[in-house]
Amino acid sequence: MGFSDYRTVLVTGASSGIGAATIRRLCAEGLEVHALGRDHRRLARLSAETGCRLCALDLNDLAALTRLGGSAEFDVLVNSAGQSRRSNILDTAPDDVDALVDVNLRAVLHLTRLIVPGMAQRNRGHVVNISSIAGHYAFGENATTFNSSAAYHATKSGIHSLSQQLRIDLYGTCIRVTEVSPGRVATSIFQNQNAADNPDARFVGAFETLQSEDIAEAIAFAVGAPARMNVAMIEVVPTFQVIGELRFASRSDTTRLREMTSGADNA
Template sequence: MRTGFSDYQTALVTGASSGIGAATVRRLCAEGIEVHALGRDTERLAALSAETGCRTLAVDLNDLGVLTRLAASAEFDILVNNAGQSRRGTILEMAADDVDSLVDINLRAVLHLVRLIVPDMVRRGRGHVVNISSIAGHYAFGENATTFNSSVAYHATKAGIHSLSQQLRVDLYGTPVRVTEISPGRVATSIFKNQVAADNPDARFVGGFETLGADDIADAIAFAVGSPDRMNVAMLEIVPTFQVVGDLRFARRTELSGADNA
């Protein structure tokens, strides 16, 4: 029985400087995959390369020329669209540049990478696209969650990733190329800082609350990619045990029963 890992040789991971992206690079490298890691922080990328042997490229995902040349530089079997940005505030108070930045990185770059890389996967008869969305793309959050997470523009871009993932499966019907959407909740990354600090405006949401680690998401990606080739893990919504999305209540670690309105 073949698995994704036995068929796949090369991966491209965006947002690889830290967090989920870096954890995913480590996980895929551990499976013997040649990983091309894209990010903005050259020092972190260099450290990640020294640790894992991955190939790195410091890149601005808004640079379509760079993305086009990159797509033509290798035959990628796995594409992990992870890079993302966040902003606070409602759409009523967001600056134009913030809106453009969120759309460019969270959605436009993903669309370009898919159109540039996936046709070659179809031609070669193998491939796996992993899109990192967010529960923000599926649920409307109130004031508390918006302050903690980000703006409606962020939610809208992540909803776009969800829609892209669904439609891409339709477009790829009849091919062996698989598409997985990973939709995380609270993860201890640069967006959700799992620490309390006097200058951290998210402290009241993070301090005593349960969060996932980047490795948890990387393991979920590995599960989907490594699944038997007859099996497509279409979507995984991954949240901490004590994060219940629908009611917007988040239980503290010290409160094993009941819940606390954040």
């Protein structure tokens, strides 16, 4: 299919991070992109920059989502919005469970059921779900350093399962489903990374992380692929992150390794 076969895109989590980067990338392809987020001022700045259409609403507002789902024929749905919490199941607060399920899973399910039937009727469309390596792997004692929780892992695992089931439900149509599963990305989850009172600062500033633009490029690759090709799942992690773990080489280690490699190449 590629970009030329799609016209209208809906991206959630548009106020910042992966969502905003994805909007910039897809607007650059000439698509009409609708930016869904809660922060109207950020969305307005993004619209002035890219020409995207504003959809300032709360993902928990089902009536608003329903109206949005019927407002346009969306060819591409990018479920990018997500939240995280620091805790394990022994000390998880009930409000944290509700917030993570509401944003990370319930809203995705509602938008999917509202928008995908129209795609199926037109026999044209693409669903991109942003999950996480937390949906595939257990992180053990390092889980809190990743700023995640058991509830976060469970919701992202749900996104993985949803993506797989969607391909079954849409079998025989031209609708494609892509799951993008990132490792550590420098987004607002690690906000104020240099602040002295931020417990995650040492896990970002000292290590190489992915940028939101890296995930946007992965999304663009999948959406822009030819019709015969469905990029079902992309796992994107920093080069110096161990797959399925939270072990990273620090920036000092990566610099030393690169210097060693460069020296060997010049020998």
